[in-house]
Amino acid sequence: MPDRTVSVHVLRTYRLEVEEPDWCVDPHEHAQHRSDITHYGPEHRLTFNGAALFRVMLAQTPMARKASRDTRAYIEHTNFTATLDAAGLYDLAAALDSAADQLRDFADQHEAFLAGGGQ
DSSP: OOSEEEEEEETTTEEEEEEEOTTOOOOOOSOOSGGGOOEEOOOEEEEETTEEEEEEEEEEOTTOSSSOOSOEEEEEEOOOOOOOOHHHHHHHHHHHHHHHHHHHHHHHHHHHHHHTTOO
16 A cells, blocks of 8 residues: 555645555646546656657556556557658667567566555
């Protein structure tokens, strides 16, 4: 069980004390409803030539109504666009291979974290 809490504005009418996992780095400024409260871990960027392709982080929505309340990996595509020649396509393919390896590493860390009792 987390040892700390965070105070979250909900509909700007009252504050709600919510247990917060140690890994959460989110300031919780976006929640307007209880079900919006989401804990986010540090962001990991998967890149190509310095441009972000994907963002991945731990996420948990402890008061979700329809989604899972479990700690999961949140991943977001960053809408990367480019016009590439054949060499650039090979470079992008290599970056995607590297990103896949990084996602596997993240999945391994996620499993180990949950096996250790993390939320």
